[in-house]
Amino acid sequence: GSQSLVWLKSQKIGGETVETGPKICLPVDKRNTIWFIFRTVKSEDSEVCSRCYLSEDGLIFYCAALKVKELVVAEYHRKIKEAFEVFDHEANNTVDVREIGTIIRSLGCCPSEGELHDLIAEVEEEEPTGYIRYEKFLPVMTEVLLERRYRPIPEDTLLRAFEVLDSSKRGFLTREELIKYMTEEGEPFSQEEMEEMLSAAVDPESNSIHYKDYIAMMVVDES
Amino acid sequence: MGCGTSSSTKDRKSEKALKAALVIQNWYRGYSARLKARQRYALTIFQSIEYADEQGQLQLSNFFSFMLENYTQIHEKDPELVARLFGRTLQDSKDRQEYVSFVDVPDSYNGPRLQFPLTFTDIDLLVEAFKQQQILHAHYVLEVLFETKRVLKQMPNFTQVKTSPTKEITICGDLHGKLDDLFLIFYKNGLPSGSNSYIFNGDFVDRGKHSMEILMILFVSFLVYPNDLHLNRGNHEDFMMNLRYGFTKEILHKYKLHGKKILQILEDVYTWLPIGTIIDNEILVIHGGISESTDLNLLHRIERHKMKSVLMPPISIDEDQDTDLKKTKTGANVVPREGKTNESPSEQLPKHEWEQVIDILWSDPRGKRGCYPNTSRGGGCYFGPDITSKILNKFQLKMLIRSHECKPEGYEICHDGKVVTVFSASNYYEEGSNRGAYIKLCCDMTPRFFQYQVTRATCLRPLYQRVNTMESSAIRILKERMLSRKTDLIRAFQLQDRSKSGKLSMGQWAFSMENTLGLNLPWRSLSPHLVTTDKNGNINYMSTFQDIHIQKPVKEAQSTLIETLYRYRSDLQIIFNVIDSDHSGLISMEEFRAMWKLFNSHYSIHIEDFQVDELAERMDLNKDGSIDFNEFLKAFYVVHKLEKLNKSDANLL
Numbered sequence: 031g032s033q034s035l036v037w038l039k040s041q042k043i044g045g046e047t048v049e050t051g052p053k054i055c056l057p058v059d060k061r062n063t064i065w066f067i068f069r070t071v072k073s074e075d076s077e078v079c080s081r082c083y084l085s086e087d088g089l090i091f092y093c094a095a096l097k098v099k100e101l102v103v104a105e106y107h108r109k110i111k112e113a114f115e116v117f118d119h120e121a122n123n124t125v126d127v128r129e130i131g132t133i134i135r136s137l138g139c140c141p142s143e144g145e146l147h148d149l150i151a152e153v154e155e156e157e158p159t160g161y162i163r164y165e166k167f168l169p170v171m172t173e174v175l176l177e178r179r180y181r182p183i184p185e186d187t188l189l190r191a192f193e194v195l196d197s198s199k200r201g202f203l204t205r206e207e208l209i210k211y212m213t214e215e216g217e218p219f220s221q222e223e224m225e226e227m228l229s230a231a232v233d234p235e236s237n238s239i240h241y242k243d244y245i246a247m248m249v250v251d252e253s
Numbered sequence: 254m255g256c257g258t259s260s261s262t263k264d265r266k267s268e269k270a271l272k273a274a275l276v277i278q279n280w281y282r283g284y285s286a287r288l289k290a291r292q293r294y295a296l297t298i299f300q301s302i303e304y305a306d307e308q309g310q311l312q313l314s315n316f317f318s319f320m321l322e323n324y325t326q327i328h329e330k331d332p333e334l335v336a337r338l339f340g341r342t343l344q345d346s347k348d349r350q351e352y353v354s355f356v357d358v359p360d361s362y363n364g365p366r367l368q369f370p371l372t373f374t375d376i377d378l379l380v381e382a383f384k385q386q387q388i389l390h391a392h393y394v395l396e397v398l399f400e401t402k403r404v405l406k407q408m409p410n411f412t413q414v415k416t417s418p419t420k421e422i423t424i425c426g427d428l429h430g431k432l433d434d435l436f437l438i439f440y441k442n443g444l445p446s447g448s449n450s451y452i453f454n455g456d457f458v459d460r461g462k463h464s465m466e467i468l469m470i471l472f473v474s475f476l477v478y479p480n481d482l483h484l485n486r487g488n489h490e491d492f493m494m495n496l497r498y499g500f501t502k503e504i505l506h507k508y509k510l511h512g513k514k515i516l517q518i519l520e521d522v523y524t525w526l527p528i529g530t531i532i533d534n535e536i537l538v539i540h541g542g543i544s545e546s547t548d549l550n551l552l553h554r555i556e557r558h559k560m561k562s563v564l565m566p567p568i569s570i571d572e573d574q575d576t577d578l579k580k581t582k583t584g585a586n587v588v589p590r591e592g593k594t595n596e597s598p599s600e601q602l603p604k605h606e607w608e609q610v611i612d613i614l615w616s617d618p619r620g621k622r623g624c625y626p627n628t629s630r631g632g633g634c635y636f637g638p639d640i641t642s643k644i645l646n647k648f649q650l651k652m653l654i655r656s657h658e659c660k661p662e663g664y665e666i667c668h669d670g671k672v673v674t675v676f677s678a679s680n681y682y683e684e685g686s687n688r689g690a691y692i693k694l695c696c697d698m699t700p701r702f703f704q705y706q707v708t709r710a711t712c713l714r715p716l717y718q719r720v721n722t723m724e725s726s727a728i729r730i731l732k733e734r735m736l737s738r739k740t741d742l743i744r745a746f747q748l749q750d751r752s753k754s755g756k757l758s759m760g761q762w763a764f765s766m767e768n769t770l771g772l773n774l775p776w777r778s779l780s781p782h783l784v785t786t787d788k789n790g791n792i793n794y795m796s797t798f799q800d801i802h803i804q805k806p807v808k809e810a811q812s813t814l815i816e817t818l819y820r821y822r823s824d825l826q827i828i829f830n831v832i833d834s835d836h837s838g839l840i841s842m843e844e845f846r847a848m849w850k851l852f853n854s855h856y857s858i859h860i861e862d863f864q865v866d867e868l869a870e871r872m873d874l875n876k877d878g879s880i881d882f883n884e885f886l887k888a889f890y891v892v893h894k895l896e897k898l899n900k901s902d903a904n905l906l
Contacts, residue, residue: 105760108760108763108777109777112776115773116290116293116294116297120618120619120620120621120667121619121620121621122619122621131286132286132289132290133290135282135287136287136290136291139283140279140282141279143282182280182283183280183283187276188276188277188280190273191272191273191277192273195270195273195274195277211273211277212278215270216271216277217275217278219278219281223281223285226285226716227281227285230716230717230718251717251721252284
């Protein structure tokens with residue numbers, strides 16, 4: 031698929047600009063990690079294969095690129111395993127399908143209900159048993175993380191969404207309005223979800239949702 | 254202003270609203286899922302540490318064996334201790350008259366007064382009184398205990414129960430001193446009576462603050478309705494467990510004068526509790542579980558009252574020795590015990606019978622096939638679905654109902670519907686940690702499950718607050734655990750940090766943590782709570798120890814000594830409690846020194862005797878040179894530097 035790994039830099043070697051591949055695509059903030067991993071890899075891996083180039087400042091390409099992907103994938107695997115095991119009550123490498131959504135979201139992804147549905151279809155057995163096996167879940171989830179699919183909603187997008195619903199720009203939504211939107215539009219909430227959201231979002235005195243404060247509170251809670 | 258324009262504006266508007274709603278829903282579901290995951294992580298932390306503590310029991314058990322080998326040589330003038338540890342039998346009725354008559358109920362007592370023979374009004378009386386936070390007078394406690402023992406003695410190892418279409422039975426799991434949960438069950442399901450049968454599946458006591466009240470209600474109900482209120486022994490119906498997990502403390506606190514008597518009788522009463530209940534000849538109800546060698550026919554026959562404690566494995570006195578006993582550092586030979594004490598081998602269960610009971614009280618079901626030692630708890634085993642099928646078939650049973658493990662929903666079904674766990678203490682680890690549940694059964698109908706959760710407030714706090722409470726609590730005890738193994742952890746970290754940078758990769762840190770602490774936890778997800786990371790994603794492994802330290806009772810005391818004493822404080826507490834046979838709370842310096850010497854050598858701790866001596870002497874001593882060991886141990890508590898900060902933040906929110 032389109033999930034190619036793009037190299038962040040090209041290096042000048044012997045006057046030529048060399049581009050390496052397979053390519054790693056990582057956000058800018060991870061760049062330092064990669065360089066660090068490279069340096070570590072370099073110090074332990076004194077062998078340089080024929081497709082490797084070493085520049086003056088000691089950075090490696092091609093082989094390192096592969097190795098980095100391995101390292102990244104290995105860390106993802108461990109992270110996924112940890113998250114999975116917490117929900118694997120019988121310690122037999124399966125989890126209840128109803129907990130898959132929680133696991134995926136706990137790993138930092140935010141699929142919609144529809145997207146979640148599709149993911150579950152990918153990891154289910156051909157004859158659904160109600161349980162998802164780790165062996166099927168791991169490769170699919172690794173791809174999701176590598177491709178950085180289902181990124182979480184940034185805070186300002188969330189704020190704007192509330193503002194859209196608050197058409198008269200009062201700075202709050204009434205309880206009834208929120209209930210109406212959440213249970214009638216989009217991918218409607220269940221009653222339990224609605225009650226849960228209201229219990230934290232509603233300001234008991236005004237009986238309304240001051241969404242700016244609410245968002246700020248949730249963000250603090252998560253950090 | 255035509256229809257066309259306004260409808261397209263409307264469309265655009267509603268499309269925008271739809272998108273906005275989707276955004277909010279998506280965000281909320283992600284947030285909510287992460288909350289639930291955090292809740293689950295906290296639960297996992299609580300559970301792992303709980304089981305790891307239980308594992309410590311095994312080590313303690315070995316220590317007692319070791320101690321008995323050597324103690325009598327060092328302290329030959331104290332056969333009392335040995336006799337105490339090996340359970341001398343109380344003579345029945347003679348002692349009863351003595352004890353009960355010594356304990357007067359003053360006129361000023363305005364708590365509940367029971368009338369023997371007991372009737373249902375006494376049950377009501379107790380429930381009402383306990384709701385008013387009253388304490389039952391020791392006189393009545395002792396009477397109830399004696400009477401309960403007398404009646405229990407007549408019961409077989411397994412109670413046989415029959416249900417009928419008009420008579421269901423209710424099965425409750427662990428209560429662990431949580432009186433509110435018992436009240437909630439009675440409120441929802443009615444008090445026990447001739448037409449409302451109950452089985453209480455063990456672990457009535459320890460951890461919660463009202464173990465005594467629960468025990469009294471259950472025993473009194475049992476005495477009033479002996480054919481309808483059934484009690485099974487749990488692993489906490491064990492005087493050694495009570496020493497560590499709080500019931501002993503509760504008794505000595507509530508009954509300052511007569512607590513010791515109560516404890517002595519309680520020890521006995523526990524041993525007479527039936528091992529299990531069999532419903533309609535097809536459902537086995539026991540506290541823990543089974544193993545591949547579980548033999549119900551044998552268990553029907555054993556003398557169950559000889560099972561004193563999980564920490565008192567039978568010590569064989571002939572050539573057929575336990576390997577543990579051979580570990581005597583002094584190389585001394587084992588002296589047969591009959592000569593030295595009143596103990597005779599017939600007072601103990603044979604080893605294989607003892608092990609059968611341990612399996613029943615301690616085992617846990619797991620998805621993996623086969624039968625493996627239960628390494629988390631240090632006793633009993635893990636049994637797989639194949640073991641369940643095999644044993645159930647062998648004894649023509651259809652289902653196993655057990656307790657012993659806290660489940661988030663209060664109950665759990667596994668092994669293809671053949672094993673059900675029911676746990677009745679809601680909020681067991683922390684407020685919001687789990688629901689409680691009970692089962693109603695009748696003949697051939699499928700079991701029905703009822704769940705509940707006790708809450709102090711009139712309405713439930715929002716989920717995120719409950720999760721925060723749980724999470725902080727769990728992280729706190731995890732940090733304390735890390736602190737108690739600080740030296741080992743630092744050594745493990747430094748082994749991997751060859752460049753001495755003070756940093757490790759996530760993988761290296763997680764590996765060291767898991768290996769040193771022996772806890773199977775999601776370290777990567779927990780790391781933000783435990784350590785700081787630099788901008789490259791590497792862990793500053795010393796950062797955990799920066800905001801937490803053990804408060805030193807004496808400034809000059811060395812930190813390794815402090816750490817060791819902190820780490821073993823609950824073991825030490827049990828040992829002291831056992832030595833302190835008159836429950837005075839005091840032991841002499843001499844006893845303390847002898848104790849410490851043994852402890853030192855068995856646990857291979859490298860602390861000089863004089864260091865401990867010095868420390869003990871500097872604590873407030875009574876004039877007669879004895880140590881109040883509870884004070885001594887209390888001094889080693891952990892200070893969380895950021896605690897005050899967090900508390901004030903909470904007030905601001």
